[in-house]
Amino acid sequence: MFLARVTGSVVSTQKVPTMTGHKLLIVEPYRLDTDARDRLVTTGRTFITVDTLGAGEGDLVLVCQGSSARLTPETKTLPIDAVITGIVDSVHVEKKAVYDRNED
Amino acid sequence: MFLARVTGSVVSTQKVPTMTGHKLLIVEPYRLDTDARDRLVTTGRTFITVDTLGAGEGDLVLVCQGSSARLTPETKTLPIDAVITGIVDSVHVEKKAVYDRNED
Amino acid sequence: MFLARVTGSVVSTQKVPTMTGHKLLIVEPYRLDTDARDRLVTTGRTFITVDTLGAGEGDLVLVCQGSSARLTPETKTLPIDAVITGIVDSVHVEKKAVYDRNED
Amino acid sequence: MFLARVTGSVVSTQKVPTMTGHKLLIVEPYRLDTDARDRLVTTGRTFITVDTLGAGEGDLVLVCQGSSARLTPETKTLPIDAVITGIVDSVHVEKKAVYDRNED
């Protein structure tokens, strides 16, 4: 899985019928800043994920890719390759907090 | 999933029999411009996808990769690893419209 | 899927028994030249695929990756992650022919 | 699979229900130093994995990706795409030890 920031959303009316009613969010994968190692930074990439948890813009989330994206009750039969599986509260690296939702 | 622009098509007559009759489109994955953050730009990559929605050249589409590309009624048994699952109307990032089909 | 040029072949006698008799081809993924946008160019990568269509050196082919590579009659039970699903006749991008097998 | 160093952890309370109780670790994929070829170095990437073996910060681990991440007794039905399958004792390259847990 990877960490990602929710930064936007996608609207599509002409789509595969089973996708109707599923929220499509734009997420940007984040990685640890490899120099300072005290914060998360964007990788500059753009992915689209289905969200079933009510994640909102600005949230840091956990994203699962591949066939496992269908291993949640709401996504079993969907043609999707990425789903949000958690909204992140905090991330610690080498005992230091590199992300805290309350202070973000 | 990723966003991509439909830019062309592929013709192949010698192919795996089950692929007969399926439209093969060239798509270029797009990402958010990481500096201005107000528009989508090409990643410069080239993918081939099956289309079941009638997407046309110039359309921005949502592409699903991997085994989930077989999770639509028309693609269940096909040897494909990418399918168009939606034609995009609009994309918003940080409350700004970064793509609108009507103004594209 | 991706477009690729067949450039060679691999011989292996010590292999997983089910792989016996399956032709292994070297393919180089191609992408659209991002500047001129009027021809396909190599990405410089090297993949190995199984071929069931009789593709030959120099052919431009369509390659399917992942578990879907097993979705052809000849490859159902093989430990493979890539298969050639079509020999390409022509590719058009923005109404221009960027590849034509007869003029290649 | 790839080798990775465990460097941190993620806390998420709002998550897909089946993920409850599963430890989420931050791992950084490592590769052989391509010049000296006598040690492992970080690739600078950040992945999140589920751990069922009790791996701790600093451990070098073996990570399995994709649908196979569900091929352990504890992860069968989880929406995950990466799991730790081993804690590494030692790594040898060209007869030299490039990693030894006891001397790390």
Place this chain on the structure above:
Amino acid sequence: MFLARVTGSVVSTQKVPTMTGHKLLIVEPYRLDTDARDRLVTTGRTFITVDTLGAGEGDLVLVCQGSSARLTPETKTLPIDAVITGIVDSVHVEKKAVYDRNED
């Protein structure tokens, strides 16, 4: 699939129980030298694969990734995403031998 050179091995005693007894090899993916096109060169990446064929250090091998790595008799139920499916004898590109095991 990709070609790779076996360069080392990994020892892990604390691991998922089903992994017991399976040899873990370090492999470096190789690609065609894009300029000279007369030899294979390392990509500088490091992967770990399971080996069931008795491949040894220095061998050039064929590696299958993803769920298909479980499509061999010995790996059916393993949490692995890569397996060696062949030991390579020779590789030809554009009619030239770019690898020959006997002259390596």
